Amino acid sequence: MVTAIHRPTWLSVDLDAATHNLQAIRRWTKAKKVYAVLKANGYGLGAVQLAQAFETTAAADAFVVSNLDEALELRQAGIVRPIWVLGAWGYEDLDLFIKNKIVITVPSLDWLQHLPILSGQLMLSLAIDTGMTRIGFDQADQIAAAKQLIDQNPQLSLFSVYTHFATADESGEQSQHYFDMQLQRWHDLVDRQGFDPDLFSMANSATCIWHAGDPRISFAAIRPGQLISGVNxxxxxxxxxxxxxxxxxxxLYTELADVRFVKKGQALSYGATQTMPQDGYVGTMPFGYNDGWLRRMQGSSVLINQKKMPILGRITMDQTMVLLDQKYPLGTRVTLIGKDGPEEITLESVAAYSHTIVDEIQTTLAPRIKRIYTGDLAEVIGANNG
Structure with missing residues (x-):
């Protein structure tokens, strides 16, 4: 998808704020190492630009992505710190993992037992399934067998032993019970295996925030992701x-591309689901569901001139209409996420209106929206030059 650099719609990313957040999370958790999770293009913010900022400031000790192509993008951008691919992967690309010094996740004993002959040293992360039930080891004897295979093969190097909590971001007795069960499961599976505890990685974003004081959790290496954006x-x-x-x-910002006077009762947008409530002005913004502002956002608000104004009619692929309180000149700025004077629309409020999570809203924002990087670090790394 081509980035629409000539369209007045843009996502502003403050690299100084992102770096501050990562450093604050390190202090909060007292973590020895911070592995910044930059999957899904850095949760839509720009994985390369975040990685460059975090590597320049030493805010991150390593980077975590979801797949090999995301890892290669960082390597090709000059990132030198360790990069770890979380997802399960086949054998066909092992040479690329080895050549680019990328950490591959071991999803099972069977995967490890059937490794083909390697062309060099392969770095591994051992997934421990304590209750997510996606990938990983869930039997102590298989973990012991895997450790033995790794220890006996000089071409295999263990980067981390990790797990992931399913309910760390939820309140309630049932969620806490499941969290405690996963913790106990971790210790039952791992404690007597003889691993170097500095390899343990247990804390994702939610665990970093709401379980930082739990002595049962290792903070040897934490994995903040969405939390880097500074949201709940x-x-x-x-x-x-x-x-x-x-x-x-x-x-997230756009501008008014059209402003017109509309009579009361005139139908608006596809399906004629809404009519103009009174004589007045309607503004059209160059932003729609193909940008990630999905149709379920109909009826939500944007900020114009430090005031909230409602979206009218169905959101279309490339354009959205808003009810104006007066006639505004073309090019007037519209805030979809962010502050305008005393008013603010937060990412959390957009997610709540859309009955989803902040991760979905942020990662759905399309690649065609141009990203503009701000802060001193943007100048240091040349984030906007190309």
Missing amino acids: VSNGDLPMPRDLQLEKVLG
Whole structure:
């Protein structure tokens, strides 16, 4: 998809704020190492630009992505710190993992037992399934067998032993019970295996925030992802700690491309689902569901001139209409996520209106929206030059 550099719709990404957040999370958790999760193009913010900022400032010790192509993109951009692919992977690309010094995840004993002859040293992360039931080892004897295979093969190097919590971002007795069950399962499976505890990686974003004081959890290496954006990753289910001062990283903006006077009762947009409530002005914005502002956002608000104004009619592929309180000149700025004077539309509020999570809203924002990087780090790494 071509980035629409000539269209007045843009995503603003503050690299200084993102770096501040990663450093604040390290302090909050007292983590020895921070592995910044930059999957899905850095949750839509730009994986390369975030990685360059975090590597320049030493805010991250390694980077975590979902697949090999995401990892190669970082390597090709000059990133030198370790890169770890979380997803299960076949054998066909092992040479690329080895050549580019990319960490591959071991999803099962069978995968490890059937490794083909290697062309060099392969770095591994051992997935421990404590209750997500996606990939990983769930039997202690198989973990022991895997460790023996790794220890006996000089071409295999263990980068991490990790797990992932399913309910770390949820409140309630049932969620806490499941979290405790996963923790106990981890210790039952791992404690007596003889692993170097510095290899343990247990804390994702939610675990970093709401379980940082739990002595049962290793903070040898944490994996913050969506939290880097400075948002509440529980979607308001759990309160953010007051003394964890995170900054908002992204803002989403467009401009009025058309303003017209419309008579009361005139139907608006596809399906004629809504009519003009009174004589007045309607603005059209160059932004639609192909940009990630999905049709379920009909009726939500945007900010214009420090005031909230409602979206009218169905959101279309490339354009969206808004009810104006007066006639505004073409090119007037519209805020979809961010502040305009005392008013603010947060990523969390957009997710709540859309009955989803902040991750979905942020990662759905399309590649065709141009990203503009701000802050001193943007100048240092030349984030907007190309």
